[in-house]
Amino acid sequence: MTDVVASDPIDALPKEVSAAARGRHLVFGEIVSLYALSIAGALLLSGLLVYLTGGSARAVLGALLDGSILRPGRWGLTLGSAAPMLLVALGTIINSRAGLVNIGQEGQLLLGAAFATYVGVRLGGENIGQVAGFGVLVALLLAGGAGGAMWAAVAGALRFKRGVPEVLSTLLMVTIASNAVGYGLKKDWLLLAPAGDRSNRNQVSEQLAETVRVKRVTVFGNEFPITVFLAIGLAVVVAFALARTVPGFRLRMLGQNAKTAQRAGVDSARYGMAAMLLSGGFAGLAGAVMLAGGDFGNYQLVPGFSVSIGWTGLLVALVAREKASAAILVSFLFAGLRTGSGFLAATGVERKITGVVQALLVLALLIPPAFLYIRERRRALNASKERI
């Protein structure tokens, strides 16, 4: 409080403060229950949908919980799926804090995976040693990041040299990426595995060698790749960098008021480009982590390898409201829906129902803030009507 406010002759101030403190508790509880209610609503709607399509909601919920956390080994699997989602979300958060809208993570992720495959397969042969293998693993993770960054860099260059909206270019480049990778999977000199003794040459890459794969650890019977720790560590780093470092400060400045930032010495093209590169880089790294982690396919690249992890990561960032710390939890939730859906087959309900559940949950998490705003206004209106 500064002197101007403090010198106000408000005698009732202490009383008001305590009332305000009580009010804050109430408001907090209210917000929590509002979110709970809204999520419950989404689940109820999902249940209704299951019921209408001839399934049992209880069975579906049970299957989802079993598949994501309850059954032995399942939460390890969920962690493994959450890691790439979190990485994608982190890049998205950096990007949107700088005021840019990159929605092409799906393509950047796929390209990152392709780069990682190329490096991992070419550098790491069958009989590569433990130490050299680790070196190759690091190289392929970096290559993945570089691949994703490169793909985003094209959109960034178009944005800052030619004024092409990045929201369009990044989105359209998803299709190009998937076709480019498809092409690479048809050519021996790029990604296609040698024919060997297979009769039909499918579009698959060679498998990564044992020693080039990410180490998997087992905790309470749950096995997951150690890249989970990498993802969580990076989330902490990103959260810290955005909140507490000078470049993070400048990046936020750019996102919130580009003109003020320009005057203060933040070059929008330079910082914006850096944000695009980081965003694409995180998506590419996610692709590399998926490839070498073992939870997505068989350590090899196939068409459609990205399995919508890029899109889901985008949703994670949206629901986490640009908070890197919140993205950790949200990515686990969304990964749980994904791994849980694997158990749905037994209930006779279409697996795709989880896509609907996911969408309903996204909506459910976005409704409370809007609701609070509208209700506050309406309450005030009604109160003033009553006074007449």
Added chain:
Amino acid sequence: MAISESASREPQTSQQTSQQWLENEPAVEVVGITKRYGQVAACDSVDLVLRRGQIHGVLGENGAGKSTLMKVLIGLVVPDAGQVIIDGRPSVITDPIDAAAKGIGMVHQHFSVVNALTVWENVALGDQDRLNPQAVRNEIGDLSRHYGLDIEPNAIVGTLTAGLRQRVEIIKCLRRSPRTVILDEPTSVLTPGESEALFEGLRRAVEDEGMAIALVSHKLDEILGATDLVTIMRRGQVVANLPTSQSDAPGLARAMVGRPVSLRSERMLADRPLADRPTQAERAGSKSGLPKPVQKTASLEIRSVYAQGDDGRSLLNGLSLAVNRGEIVGLAGVEGNGQRPLGDLLSSLLPVSQGEVRVDGHPIVCGKAGAMARARISVIPEDRHDSGCVLEMSVAENLFLADPTLVSRRGVVDRRKMMDRAQGLIDRFAISCEGPTAPMWSLSGGNQQRVILAREMAHAPRVLVAAQPTRGLDVGAIEYMSSQLRQAAEEGVAVLLISTELEEILDLASRLIVLSEGRIVGGMDRDQVDIEQLGLMMGGAGT
């Protein structure tokens, strides 16, 4: 809704004029309105009666609660307590459309016009059903004749002066035949001539049609000259309510600020030499009290700069000027003659096609991010929300926008240091806020301006560019800002004061230069000011 109203406008107007409106009958009454934001009461049981046939001045400093009160009247803010009575009936105003239906219109300080469209298109915006351009144009013609608000309906709004753009706003408002009109700081962008014309039009509306007008302002001259009654607000409360004829400038200022203030216009009227500030006069070592250039090397030098806008329009047209150490140079001119581009140029926001900017003789790259700031050119921008601060960030963050390295170590911001330093600046510049972590948007306009001033002064500037630094500020804040500018000059900073308010320039500057169509057309010393000559230059006829 708009179309039905505009269709019924003609009969309604005639009805109004023929109908005997009772002299001074209340049009809108506000009873005990309270609105709190957190623990701060923006309005604290405010009463106000707007009567027909009267112009009612609402005077107060920034943050006194004027804007909140007016927003209640047009339904943008819902009060916590109290009620609004319209034509004797208690009413609830839900939104601006509802307010318009109940006969209340508002002309906002910041224009909401579409620059790319013509005047009549702007006026017709929001109409429903089929558009009849000729009818709208005729309507505009009728209104402008009736109220003396001359305007060309086919002109593109973006090409008009601020005064004419405001006319578009006023016509938009009057077209809905309001019985009560609120004008929020209407003259802040107008030339004196334009202001006079506006008030003439308002007076006509009030006397002929019994309109009730609320004129929100912090300009004493305006309140004294144009209103019948005046209500003075301070810190959310009404502190005085009296007929304008019974008030005078010093009295109003005292009531508004809560303490005696030295009035600029008062000083000007008395035509006292500026030496009434002995300390400064002594320090400057000059009998006239004017800060004289300490040395003759120009701190800031702009050499024949040409710059174009994105649309290829010429913004600066061979502009040259020099400001010496320790002097305040006032840049006079009618708005829209290059003031804004000049401010942008010195904020690294505008690249040039020709010419150069030098600080202490060193050329500075134009348009490169942060180049001007690094050369220690501090700027108090014309539009603080546009390029002066980041509303979503905290006060502390805003104080260190330009150079976060001051409060960081190896690229990591030192929170404690930042908060301590910020608190120091908050105390030194008497910024009224809830603390260093308060978001910038929670501050009043005057306090936001103080944050910017504090930041810009904290960087030990060589050049200080103040663009319309007191626009929208109240008497107390203007006085504060003026004394800060003087002090800066005394400390050897080269101060360039860009202002459309001649009074302000005459009060502060030791030398005047005049801007017209993107270049300097002339100049004179403060001691030898010839108002007529100045006026001619400003009109572009002085050359």
